[in-house]
Amino acid sequence: MRYISTRGKAPALSFSDVLLTGLAEDGGLYLPQTWPEFSQSDWRALRGLPYPELAARVMAPFTAPDIDFETLHDLCKKAYSGFSHPAIVPVTQVEDGLFVQELFHGPTLAFKDMAMQVLGQLFEHVLTQRDEHVTIVGATSGDTGSAAIEACRGRKRLSVVILHPKGRTSEVQRRQMTTVLEPNVTNLAVEGTFDDCQDLVKTLFADLSFRREMRLSAVNSINWARIAAQIPYYVHAALAFGAPEQEVSFAVPTGNFGNILAAWGARRMGLPIRHLCVGSNRNDILTRFLTANDMTIRGVTPSLSPSMDIQVSSNFERLLFELLGRDAAACASIMAGFRSTGHMDVPRESWENATALFSGLALDDSQTEAEIRALHQKSGYLADPHSAIGIAAGRRFRQPGTPMVAEATAHPAKFPDAMVAATGIHPALPPHMADLFERRERYQSVPATEDAIKTAVRTAVASCNAV
Ligand SMILES: N[C@@H](CCOP(=O)(O)O)C(=O)O
Secondary structure (H helix, E strand, C coil): CCEEECCCCCCCECHHHHHHHCCCCCCCCEEECCCCCCCHHHHHCCCCCCHHHHHHHHHHHHHCCCCCHHHHHHHHHHHHCCCCCCCCCCEEEEECCEEEEECCCCCCCECHHHHHHHHHHHHHHHHHHHCCCEEEEEECCCCHHHHHHHHHCCCCCEEEEEEEECCCCCHHHHHHHHCCCCCCEEEEEEECCHHHHHHHHHHHHHCHHHHHHHCEECCCCCCHHHHHCCHHHHHHHHHHCCCCCCCEEEEEECCCCHHHHHHHHHHHCCCCEEEEEEEECCCCHHHHHHHHCCEECCCCCCCCCHHHCCCCCCCHHHHHHHHCCCCHHHHHHHHHHHHHHCEECCCHHHHHHHHHHEEEEECCHHHHHHHHHHHHHHHCCCCCHHHHHHHHHHHHHCECCECEEEEECECHHHCHHHHHHHHCCCCCCCHHHCCHHHCCCCCEEEECCHHHHHHHHHHHHHHHHHC
């Protein structure tokens, strides 16, 4: 398998190189040169497999020939060994035709662990093979940061620097990051929004000499490996409902578009997915795009679902590239226009193709709170604000005869204030985090400037090397 950039001007790479490279050197995102396709009997053969084996079988075409199936299976077993639920990604019914797949049973209580735990193993494997060290720089609106830190903490071949928007995550989310004191972990509280953090990360990658000097690598979903490791849970859910004979739809609370892009990838591989529903909060750029072809940046506003407080959804570029028939020049020019004007001009035909498969629903904070409360009263299910938005989107677009699976992306204990306001219930943190509020924090506040972040990255790498 080789990977190509959505902007067409970076070299095609193998899986291991894509893993270590993160963002393509032309600013684009890597995608498989050709999508692997599974036959009906290939899907059937995955039924009933333990999750780590299913994950390895689904990911194997993406990692070949660099990583063979046996090695990958071993890495997946290690990755999912710390999950607290025996099914890893259990599915429960909340209403007629509406189901929830819980993706938050990993160590940091969010869906990011599903891929990040695998990435930690993959980095260790590839870097050991090559005897190399990399510096991971990532941006988080709340969940990616702690998942990345958890996957990388204490690993000698990795330094990890995470940028979060100061004061814009929940306190639990912040503490999950800032109380990890291993010397290879640096937390930067950036005076800006998540979009500023993500932009700064991309700016660092765009400076090729800095990038090479620091050996930068990525753990955000700009890194293809993140998407590849998120495809298997869609397969797992679809098989549970009778795929490949039965179609399934999914509803996904969406910020950076990586999670729902993985669902799209599963469909591209032949999984019978009928409909994909995007759930947004008041930062509703994706819903505006899907309802009116209006992809215009309006500024990031804090909400009850901070992980989705995003306007520029990185992974949309991968879908755009596919919608444009893989025309990299057109994709690069639309992305350049988006960057300079804040408005993305998606050709009408591509937009119509997107809306044939995707729908969007946005909930403001009072609607989110009402959804959490009503769902809890009617079904007893306690959904965090992000998952509640996904569930509302699933209910809005479910169709008779097709199970709708809403992805529960975070544990309610990550957002206690919102949960208490909606239901009066304060969900307890699991035992391994019970003392989170007593742990010492370490982070550095920095202005949202390229110079400040570069200095902080240099210092982090130097101090890590000194240990
Ligand atoms: N919602 C994310 C933002 C970063 O997304 P990613 O999937 O690209 O890592 C978060 O919680 O940090």
